[in-house]
Amino acid sequence: MLVTVAFAQTGKITGKVTDKKTGETLIGLSVKLDGSAKGASTDVSGNYALTGLAPGKYTIVFSYIGYQPKRITDVDVQNGKPAIVNVVMEDAPSQRLAEVVITATARQESVNSLYAAQKNRAVISDGISSDQITRSPDKSTGEVLKRVSGTTIQDNKFVIVRGLGDRYNNARLDNASLPSTEANRKAFSFDIVPSNLVDNIVISKTATPDLPGDFAGGSVQIITRDIPAQNFFTVSLGAGYNSQSTFKDFYYGPRYLSDYFAFNTERQLPTTGFPKNTSQTLSLTQEQSTAAIKKLPGVWNIGNSLAAPSQNHQLSLGRVKDFNNGGRFGVIASLTYRNSQTTVPDAERTYLFYDYDDRVNQFSTAIGALANLSYTKGKNKFSFKNLYNRILEDRFTYRVGSDFTRSSDLQYYAFDMLQKGLLKTSVEGEHTLGANKNRFTWNLAYSNVINNQPDQRKIGYQRTITDRDNPEVPYLASVLSINKENNRLFSDLKENIYNGGLNYQVPLKISSQPATLKLGAGTQYRTRDFAARLLGSVLNGFDEDVQTRPINTLYGKDLVNANYYRLDEITSLTDSYDANSLTSFGYAMLDNKLANKLRVVWGLRAENFNLKLNSFRTSGEPLNVERNDLDLLPSANFTYALTPKSNLRASYYRTLARPEFTELAPFAYYDYEVLAVRQGNENLKSTNIDNADLRYELYPGTGQVFSVSAFYKHFNNAIEPSIDDVNSTPTISYYNTKQAVNYGAELEFRHTLGFLKDNSESLNNTTIYVNGAYIKSKVNNPANAGYLRDNRPMVGQSPYTINAGLQYNAFQNALNLSVLYNRIGKRITSVGGQRLENVWENPRNVLDFQANYRVIKGKGQIKLNVSDILNNQSLFYFDYDGNGKYTPLQSAPADPNIRQDEVFSRFKRGVDASLSFSYNF
Template sequence: MTLVLLTAVTAWAQNGKIIGKVSDKTFNEPIAGLPVIIKGSQKVAPTSVDGRYEFNLAPGTYTLEFKYISYKTKTISEVEVKADKVTELNVVLDDAATELGEVVVSSTYKKETVNALYSLQKNNISISDGISAEIIKKTPDKTTSDVLKRVSGTSVQDNKFVIVRGLNDRYNVTTLNNSLMLSTEPDRKAFSFDAIPSNLVESVMINKTASPDMPGDFAGGIVQITTKDIPDENFITLNIGTGFNSQSTFKPFKGSQKGKLDWLTIEDGTRSLPSSIPSKITYADYTNEQRYQFGRDLQNDWAVLDQGKGMPTSALQFTLGNNKKFKNNTILGSIFSLSYRYQENITETHRDDYDNTGQVFSYDDQQFKYSSALGGILNFAYNYKGNKISFKNFYNRTLDNSHTDRSGWNKDGKDNAVLANSDYTTPKTFLSSQIEGEHLVGEKRIKLDWNLNYTNANRSEPDLRRILYSKDLEKVDDPSVPYTAGIGGSPSPNYGGKFYSDLKDNVYGGNGFISVPFTFLKEKSLLKFGYMGYYKQRDFSSRVLAYYTSLQFENDLLALPQDQIFNDENIRPGGFQLGELNNGTYKYNAVAYLNAAYFMFDNNLSKKIRLVWGLRTEAYSQNLKTRTPDNLREEDFDFSKFDLLPSANLTFKVNDKSNARVAYSRTVSRPEFRETSPFSFYDFSIATTVYGNPNLISTNINNVDLKYEWYPSAGQVLSISGFYKGFNNPVEQIVVPGLSGVNRTRSYENVDKAVNYGIEAEVRKDLTFISKADWARNLIVFANAALINSKVDVLDATGKAIGDRPLQGQSPYLVNAGLQFSALESSLNMSLMYNRIGRRINEVGVPGEYEDVYENSRDVIDFQVSKKLFKNNAELKLTASDLLNQKTTLYQDINKNKSFDNSDNVIGSSVFGRSFSLAFAYTFK
């Protein structure tokens, strides 16, 4: 008996699998319940609700038959199965010709694989661009933000915020596994894509035109991220990697005292407020001695420590995939992944600013930043009898610590030499959890989809510290004149100040839709109607504590170094005491509701013309509660809007390989909580205070798009598109007029109108048109580029138009290009990538007072080479990033020549260094 069982298990282990998905060519939708037959045998595998099927077979070559009512029968031959391997065969079925009898289409495995790829690219409802897991593997990209730089018409700002068609990140929307993701940032309307490791991503798609079943709150693009789901086979993969930065690794590293668990992304309380500190420190409620004691109880962690040499980057990942098939062709799949990353970086930055009197400061900053990140996904999916239930979870937590040393001079009343530093730590957690279902109902094959989701985002800033020392600039070389701390007779957050904040977001959402197929003009059509809604709650609280001088202060204390100045013996009468800024805007609570309903028709008007049209309605309401700055009364800021959002996408099938598209849509862009909150915060890194504007209103956008796309073969494309967008009341971040450069302030405002238009082109092609040799087939050339123009009227103080400028954040051009070489025989892959964006406005200035600040163009070149090892179960990958290491420069275009030169005002410039990494992965199957 034991021998028989062992023999059976061994035979099963030597089998291989055929796994695939069957789709409808017209709608790109999966076909459920279709019997897939192995010709010449009794083996049948019906497709699940998501079109999947699976066979476990002995090694050999097979012919598969796909036969279903109202579709042309298709037979696929030459499907080879190898022991312990998975053969993927995705199939697309075309409509049957109603006037004829049964039509049988014959194909080979190779041809049908190409055909399936064609269909996925060609039959999207809207104009879109994307990147798949296979392409992601061949790039040097570690996070989703890196991946997005490769998509046509897309760039990334601050290494984490996406710019689509040159538009500011606030005009984009993100979905993760079909759930709407709201802003992850406390200070902007944006999603931070650096939180998602690229190797957990199945695909990234950016829809650039709207359809009724998509969220209507966007103008640039809807970024749809899908994490990996049911694996094709069982596996365990281990990844380990390390990295080196030319400017950071093994260089002297400085910072403040760290928590013992910082490396695990956990803030262990080292930076927390002591329990003895009351919830509010007011002059009337506590005696002088009590306030002195509070100051002594506060952590004296101002010392700047030498922390050795910068460590190499470390990266680890464990991924487990499981696919279990039961009787009646039910399948349970799961994937679990846990990843960890640690890195230390040094950035060199120079900062200047100017006003009408000339230059007002010049600083040299050295930023020491370490980051630890821990994240994972846990996804389950169960297919049974025309139903699929999925439970998907994504979790990420990071801890960033940044210490900045600053030296230079400023004109704050007089010319001062300055020595300053700041230290802040930011623990963040992000959780997205959702349960969703897909169900096929009745003989008419009505499809019901639903999703319930929950998102939680927490961000805190415990013990953000800032201090500044200065002395007369004329005495800068006189050692007998010491630098003194800029601490005065009232508490200030910028001089001996400590800032504590907590932000908590909870979002509860759900959506569902019904798809009903029907016939119109003798062609297949689809009616889809549904609902989407969410409730978002934000709680934000902050405290600003600062030391200030007591009566009869002993001025010699100001010359003490910062590791001694706040010793217990100096917090006393004649010394320092602790105070708090009790500004009422330092706390706010906000809620937002969205209820959206839509209907959409997907009509095939003929064999060549497809029209997708419909209407979406969105009812949005937002309430923000805070207090007046003097903390005497509560303030309520309400915003409500009901929007009708029609859209239409028309596709003309020129031939089997190309489409022409035209689209119109109306969309909106609503203010985010932070943009409407009057809370103000001084950002040391950019020497600027930022506060919100509660009077903002939403933006309405009219969009028109044209596109021609040609797919010469699988994975290859040539396309060109044009677009126009008209904005009413767009929101922009502006420099507030009337303040000097030392006290620069930014806020948000609606401008009257703006337009944005441009063209995009993309090509991805092998070189077989040059040669039929293997090297030409294995070498892919790709490039995408965009030329964009936008215009906003510039008004003077009286409201009169005195010129125009581009929209904030809009680049006049974007270029992505590269070469990819894949030699299947040697399992060798190489990629060379190039990226460049045109200059874009970083800060909107004040006419006649402060010029707009532009971010200059820079060239970025990345390279990667990878090699499969140990019978393709392992991979070794070498990556080089930002090889040119060009400066990032912010400047004012003083001579108006639309380029950066020596006559312009440099506002800031940074150098990040070249990065190199080596990673090894091994998969156990």
């Protein structure tokens, strides 16, 4: 028994060793306990581990050929808890200096390591670590990204960097490029990736040749967790409350048990005994039509209950094993479950000839799983990383109001389920070769994305406005035909992505200065299949008794069995397409010193892009879209070390933006929320972008930073959304504007408040941070097209963004308090045309709070999150008076031709509060 207890009470020292000048990890470096024979060597990632240590304080010594030895004191090892000591090594310029041993404490060396990591990046970048993520109330990566300097988020999903919309940014997960997750836009939905699975997020705002070239705002790299520092098993349970939803009326369509697990199998289009296309549907006899209608899901009932509290649960497991041969194996696995029921009780749309009020009820479920396995030994490391996430959103919208073009009052019902999923698996290798320590890395990855709408159902009831005050005149259901507003839509998108890449890195000496030559090549192959069908049940002739039925009996079995309805379909050949693309790349990059303090990372990336898309035109002719482009993308990043703690950076680089499949496809999707049709443009060209950046950055202390940046971007053939609003239903498509510019400045500041008063523990434990951006852009609308405005900012570009926060730690970091603030300037969300102005999103103040408290000897954690405390309304409006802000209508203008500001959409989402408890076994 005594032997078992003594063995259990052990700890270890672990960390990473890097080169101070280059930031590169050092491989095969010797790590020893001072006064002991116990030691270890760093692996291919620069990591080391000294295990089986009794609790107490230690001194460790680091030594490596060509570097000055380093002695780290006061390393505190505790029972069952790793002491993490990251070390930075310095060159030994002479034999005499090599004999000098640098001595530092563990705390001092951690600060030194942080400086090196931040200062040695080749590109201008901003990011956020897992430690910062845990101190925010953010549940998904989409919510986390709004904390990063110069970054804003639309719908908590889609990233905007430096004022450039989602189509001008790319996403990578564990070094593999991610595709668009959306059927009707180029965008990656970052809410797919739960925040608690993330180790860090880095947004590269300038380019190097080893980065994908298809971005202008930022390249978002998400790194999931890898080999853990220690074994753990954590259970987290959480529940939440929304001020305008929870325990209030919640309306919904039919609910199935599988919905709670993000899988719905009850609403799919029948596969047997059902017509396969429009031609077959239109040729059915009445008896066949009735039989086909019976096979469709019977899903018209509207349920009513009190909205349940939200749920957020997670199981996490980490295991690490150190082998006697120096090998190390680690596993991290996680299961995540989220569910919420939210209501927007009064979403207003009052513009042009619409006067609508929407009640929107949304049931959401997300499940996620992560399993990462890594093995490292000496000069080799292998990783197998897997991520799966699936989201189900079931939205029921009830709309009332008036459409003056039809002189009608309206009651409108929309049942809209969306299922999105991402499966990604990758294998990575990292190897050091030869005495020269050349480095070879490779990766293979497969991703699968689904996005489907199983049985989106829309039906309206109408009554003429002149009969509004006559109770004898009922609303009549629009069941005499199907059209874009009244139908059942079944759509299915599947995409497969295959990635592979090789990188080879060679250390060199150029003019007696260290340098690195990096070469690489790789490819990405994508395939997409998309198909949609639009059909519905049509009444066989006018029948007021039927058309006045409530929605739950409008398509009742008694009517279907009595042959009151026939199946109709308006699916056209343009409603499906298949596409594939092959992007191959190669690059050469040199990282070298031009002087002792001047570093330049420069080179050339070549990308060859081939795309094929097959569909049909509205005339029925086959449509074959092909692109074959070779792009040469030079870049140069200069870094001048003004002091050991500060840099001056300058960059030039060329990037591009390619049309996405959906932007080229002819499929026309009616978006009932925005009352417009979205459609692609087969003639789109790729965008070429020239970029320039300048930045000063200072790192005064641990976790402290001050930086100021300026940037300029010039676009040729910029891809922008356009609107054709001549007809009663506008069509949103895309076009190439000849030129556009985007420029601005960014500032970031993070510092403890200890400078306000010496030796104040509370101020030293309080950190304030502010980051913000000022951005301008200009796009000229097509000339002689009748647009209401000649020029405008780019879509999604805010003139300013502000993020601020205050964080406080107490009781030896057992208590953490955070207050976070976010605000963005007004931005265009939809481009106006000849009748409609641009749609602007009004600024709103977002204030969040979090309190963390560790209990039960640090193994338990209680977390309180409160999001959007101020609950400012979301307002989207048409700025017809041109004064740069929303001006409420005071009275009817004297001149009827003068239009005043109108509301495209106005609503509140409520305050969210959640409480969770986690325990680490």
